[in-house]
Each structure stands twice: as C-alpha cells, then as structure tokens.
Amino acid sequence: xxxxxxxxxxxxxxxxxxxxxxxxxxxxxxxxxxxxxxxxxxxxxxxxxxxxxxxxxxxxxxxxxxxxxxxxxxxxxxxxxxxxxxxxxxxxxxxxxxxxxxxxxxxxxxxxxxxxxxxxxxxxxxxxxxxxxxxxxxxxxxxxxxxxxxxxxxxxxxxxxxxxxxxxxxxxxxxxxxxxxxxxxxxxxxxxxxxxxxxxxxxxxxxxxxxxxxxxxxxxxxxxxxxxxxxxxxxxxxxxxxxxxx
Amino acid sequence: xxxxxxxxxxxxxxxxxxxxxxxxxxxxxxxxxxxxxxxxxxxxxxxxxxxxxxxxxxxxxxxxxxxxxxxxxxxxxxxxxxxxxxxxxxxxxxxxxxxxxxxxxxxxxxxxxxxxxxxxxxxxxxxxxxxxxxxxxxxxxxxxxxxxxxxxxxxxxxxxxxxxxxxxxxxxxxxxxxxxxxxxxxxxxxxxxxxxxxxxxxxxxxxxxxxxxxxxxxxxxxxxxxxxxxxxxxxxxxxxxxxxxxxxxxxxxxxxxxxxxxxxxxxxxxxxxxxxxxxxxxxxxxxxxxxxxxxxxxxxxxxxxxxxxxxxxxxxxxxxxxxx
Numbered sequence: 001x002x003x004x005x006x007x008x009x010x011x012x013x014x015x016x017x018x019x020x021x022x023x024x025x026x027x028x029x030x031x032x033x034x035x036x037x038x039x040x041x042x043x044x045x046x047x048x049x050x051x052x053x054x055x056x057x058x059x060x061x062x063x064x065x066x067x068x069x070x071x072x073x074x075x076x077x078x079x080x081x082x083x084x085x086x087x088x089x090x091x092x093x094x095x096x097x098x099x100x101x102x103x104x105x106x107x108x109x110x111x112x113x114x115x116x117x118x119x120x121x122x123x124x125x126x127x128x129x130x131x132x133x134x135x136x137x138x139x140x141x142x143x144x145x146x147x148x149x150x151x152x153x154x155x156x157x158x159x160x161x162x163x164x165x166x167x168x169x170x171x172x173x174x175x176x177x178x179x180x181x182x183x184x185x186x187x188x189x190x191x192x193x194x195x196x197x198x199x200x201x202x203x204x205x206x207x208x209x210x211x212x213x214x215x216x217x218x219x220x221x222x223x224x225x226x227x228x229x230x231x232x233x234x235x236x237x238x239x240x241x242x243x244x245x246x
Numbered sequence: 247x248x249x250x251x252x253x254x255x256x257x258x259x260x261x262x263x264x265x266x267x268x269x270x271x272x273x274x275x276x277x278x279x280x281x282x283x284x285x286x287x288x289x290x291x292x293x294x295x296x297x298x299x300x301x302x303x304x305x306x307x308x309x310x311x312x313x314x315x316x317x318x319x320x321x322x323x324x325x326x327x328x329x330x331x332x333x334x335x336x337x338x339x340x341x342x343x344x345x346x347x348x349x350x351x352x353x354x355x356x357x358x359x360x361x362x363x364x365x366x367x368x369x370x371x372x373x374x375x376x377x378x379x380x381x382x383x384x385x386x387x388x389x390x391x392x393x394x395x396x397x398x399x400x401x402x403x404x405x406x407x408x409x410x411x412x413x414x415x416x417x418x419x420x421x422x423x424x425x426x427x428x429x430x431x432x433x434x435x436x437x438x439x440x441x442x443x444x445x446x447x448x449x450x451x452x453x454x455x456x457x458x459x460x461x462x463x464x465x466x467x468x469x470x471x472x473x474x475x476x477x478x479x480x481x482x483x484x485x486x487x488x489x490x491x492x493x494x495x496x497x498x499x500x501x502x503x504x505x506x507x508x509x510x511x512x513x514x515x516x517x518x519x520x521x522x523x524x525x526x527x528x529x530x531x532x533x534x535x536x537x538x539x540x541x542x543x544x545x546x547x548x549x550x551x552x553x554x555x556x557x558x559x560x561x562x563x564x565x566x567x568x569x570x
Contacts, residue, residue, distance in 0.1 A: 006352050009352070010352065013346060017338070020337075021335060021337040021338060081333070081336075082331050082333040085329055086350075087350065089298070089325075090322060090347075090350035091318070091319045091320070091322035091323040091350075091352070092319070092350060093319065245299070245300065245301075
C-alpha cells in the first residue's frame with residue numbers, strides 16, 4: 001500500500017512538473033482554446049448545426065487537441081533534451097513515469113474541456129441535460145486522449161519526428177469521428193472506420209449527456225470502449241518506450 | 247573490501263555493434279573509481295547499464311547487492327546519476343529542479359526543502375535559486391545536475407564525463423567537490439577521457455577500449471608497470487655536440503634532444519646522476535637544471551591501448567548522443 005502511495009505521489013510529481021513546463025503555458029492555452037474553435041468555424045460556415053451537436057463536438061475536440069497534442073510533444077521533447085533519462089535513472093518504474101506523463105495531459109484536457117463547456121453554455125439556447133454524465137464524459141475523454149498522445153509519441157525521440165503522425169491522426173479523427181458529420185450520415189465504409197476511433201465514443205457520450213436522450217446500451221458501449229482504448233493506448237505506449245530504450 | 251558494484255560478463259550489443267564486451271568489474275565502497283577511455287570506447291553504455299537506464303544484452307550487475315535488472319527500484323534508490331550532458335529542466339528554477347528530483351526519490355517535503363537549501367549553498371547557487379536554469383552557464387548547470395543527483399544522499403554517485411567542456415574555474419570546483427564528497431563517504435564512479443583527471447581524482451582506474459577492459463589498477467601502479475626504465479631531463483650551459491658524448495656514457499641507454507635539454511633514458515637514476523655530474527665537470531660544463539621524470543598515466547594508457555593520447559583530447563560532439 002505504501003509502495004502504491006509512493007508511486008502515485010511520484011506520478012503526480014511528474015504530472016505537476018509537466019503541467020507547469022509544457023501544458024499550462026500561455027501559447028499552449030491559446031492554441032488549445034482557439035484551434036478547435038477555428039476548425040469548427042471553418043467547417044460549419046454556411047451550415048446549420050444543432051447546438052446539441054456543437055457542444056459535444058467542441059468539447060471532444062478541445063480534449064483531443066488539449067490532452068493529446070501537447071502530450072505528443074512533451075514526451076519526444078523530454079527525450080531529445082535528455083531530461084527523460086533523469087526520470088529513467090530515478091527509482092520509478094516505467095509504468096509510473098508514463099502514468100505521470102499521461103496525467104499531465106489529462107489535467108490539461110480537463111481544463112480545456114471545462115473552458116469550452118463554459119464558453120459553449122454561453123451560446124443562446126445551450127443547455128446540458130445531464131451535467132454529471134457530461135463531467136464523466138469529459139474525464140473519460142481526457143483520459144483516453146492523453147493515453148493516445150503518449151502512445152503516438154512513444155516511438156519518437158524528437159518533436160519533428162512525432163508531430164506529423166500525431167497531427168494526421170488527430171485531424172483524421174476529428175473528421176471521421178462524428179465531430180462535424182453525424183456518423184449515421186456517413187458512407188458505410190467510413191462508419192466502420194468511425195467505430196474504431198475513440199473520438200466517436202467521446203462525442204457520443206457527451207451528446208447523450210447534452211441532450212439527455214440516454215440509450216443504455218450505447219452509453220455502456222461508449223464507457224467500455226473509452227476505458228478499453230485508454231488501457232490499450234497506455235499498454236502500447238509502455239511497450240514502445242521499453243523497446244526504444246533497450 | 248566490500249564491492250558496491252560488481253559486474254560479470256557484462257555485454258551490450260546494438261545490432262552488429264558490440265558496445266561493451268564481457269566486462270568484469272568490482273568497485274569498492276568508499277573509493278573513487280575511474281573508467282578511462284576514448285570517445286566511443288563504451289563508457290557511457292557501461293554507465294547506462296550500471297544505472298539501470300539500459301538493459302545489458304547479457305551478464306549481471308549488482309549495485310549495493312541489488313541486481314539492477316531484477317530489483318531496479320531498490321538499486322536506483324542507492325545511487326545518484328550525473329549524465330554526460332546536464333539534464334536538468336531549463337524551464338524550471340534551480341530550487342524547483344532540486345525539489346522535483348527529491349520527489350522522484352521519495353524524499354519527504356520537509357527533508358527535500360532542507361536538502362535543497364543545503365545543496366544550493368554547497369554548490370554556490372543559493373543566490374540564483376529562483377532563477378530559471380535556462381539562463382545558467384554550463385558550469386552552473388553542471389553543478390546543479392550534481393546537486394540534483396545528491397538530493398537523496400546516495401551511497402554511490404555515478405558521474406559521466408563530469409568536467410567535459412567546462413571552464414577552468416568550474417572544472418576545479420567540481421573536482422574538489424568530488425574529493426569532498428568522497429571524503430564524506432560517497433563512493434564515486436566516474437568516466438572520463440581526461441587522463442589527468444583520472445590521475446588526480448581516482449584511487450583506481452579501469453582503462454576501457456573498444457568495449458573491453460584493458461586493465462584495472464591504481465594510477466601509480468599503472469605508471470610503475472609501464473616503464474621500468476627511468477628518464478632524466480638535464481640542461482647544461484652548452485648543448486651543441488652533447489648528444490653523441492652522452493650516448494657514450496655506460497649508464498645512458500638513449501638520448502634525445504628537446505631544445506636545450508637532453509632527455510636521457512637510464513636504468514637507474516640514482517647511478518646516472520653522479521655520472522652526469524662527473525660528465526659535466528670533465529667537459530667544463532655547468533648543470534643548469536636536472537629532473538628525473540616518472541612515466542605518466544598517459545604513458546601507461548598509450549602502452550596499454552596502443553592509442554595516441556591525442557585521441558583522448560577529442561571532445562564529444564555537441565549533439566547529445568544516447569549511446570557511445
């Protein structure tokens with residue numbers, strides 16, 4: 001129990017350090033706040049979108065870019081600078097280090113999601129029917145996307161190497177994961193792709209919370225899928241980093 | 247003596263490259279042990295394996311009786327690591343760097359603040375404690391990196407090329423700190439490509455080349471084993487035509503001229519000196535200076551590795567290399 005507490009404290013220490021030096025920086029907050037809004041505006045000009053679609057889409061996107069984008073820079077940057085070796089030389093398991101790294105992105109994802117939720121609620125006619133479920137959706141989304149960020153960046157030892165795949169994956173997810181276009185209206189082949197993307201389940205859980213129209217089986221699927229994605233991304237990240245180290 | 251580090255058949259292979267080859271080492275508690283070798287000899291790979299940052303391909307390592315591969319957490323708790331490139335966080339202050347390092351080692355909040363204060367004082371960084379490290383000089387960053395490695399009071403300190411690229415003042419300060427730490431009971435394992443540094447600091451030195459240990463001994467024993475013959479450097483009031491005359495002395499084996507000095511290789515200096523005094527008198531010369539020269543650690547290194555000492559003066563490339 002003491003060992004678990006000790007590991008958790010070390011992971012929180014890493015997360016706090018990451019939050020301070022990588023995430024909660026003026027330019028990153030500005031990027032995290034503006035980027036989803038710009039993408040959304042660029043896509044929705046000339047279209048009419050239901051407010052119940054806008055809020056989940058924006059919040060999911062802010063979490064995806066907030067928790068994931070900086071996360072996929074923080075790890076390669078730390079490896080390139082050699083500061084990751086400081087963590088490796090300390091009496092901490094690689095799993096604890098990765099938990100700490102993911103927690104940093106998780107906290108930033110939560111922060112941006114809440115910021116977007118507040119902004120979205122200021123829009124005329126905006127309401128969230130089930131705030132508790134919405135909060136739960138934010139937590140699960142941030143968890144999944146921070147694990148995704150670590151996973152994408154795990155094989156890379158420098159930022160320029162990590163950025164192209166990280167950006168490509170996230171942008172593809174935004175367009176295929178139901179953020180802008182309802183999945184039901186997509187061609188069947190793209191619907192299949194949408195079902196293997198975590199963002200699909202994040203948008204769905206947030207939509208159910210926003211509208212209050214909860215379908216139990218769909219909700220359970222969303223929760224299980226997001227937890228599974230988190231675990232898989234995390235395990236793959238640890239395995240990839242281990243491989244690059246030895 | 248109790249071995250704090252013990253390796254057996256330690257080997258590391260990267261693809262076709264054999265970085266470290268069957269290394270057997272014992273480092274004893276309380277000593278300053280140096281791993282001396284040129285860049286690319288396998289020093290950094292060895293230190294990365296000893297500190298649990300890279301797994302060996304084969305062989306075993308025990309650090310303070312813990313197997314670093316199977317009990318890495320316990321082993322790492324006993325050690326402090328200073329890598330070849332300072333790896334503190336530029337974006338954080340000196341104080342935050344130290345308290346963060348302490349957190350990684352599970353040091354309590356009260357203790358970590360006390361230690362951070364002590365170490366900043368010891369390393370002459372107290373006045374800059376709140377400043378971001380990005381603005382620090384190379385020497386200051388090096389000092390802070392060493393301070394961070396000492397935050398949890400380790401028994402054993404690993405230093406990879408601790409003084410490479412430093413100005414003379416920082417270099418002297420760090421060498422004197424290493425001695426001070428050792429006299430306080432910390433075992434020091436350092437790698438260096440500065441022969442003079444190994445000679446000045448280390449109680450025992452292992453010479454490594456192409457991933458293999460060539461020899462392990464104290465610097466003085468290494469020097470003594472290198473050359474049984476002795477050297478005398480002598481200068482007379484005149485030097486023209488002396489070379490042939492000196493060669494005629496029975497106690498002199500070889501003569502070489504270095505400017506106005508003659509370097510003589512002799513079997514026994516104590517017999518040669520009276521003969522040289524007699525030689526000067528007979529040739530109506532006065533002795534300006536006379537010195538007996540012992541073989542240096544550099545001589546030992548050259549003899550044991552067959553490498554030029556110049557290769558040791560080559561600095562590492564400025565770009566950080568993970569492995570040698």
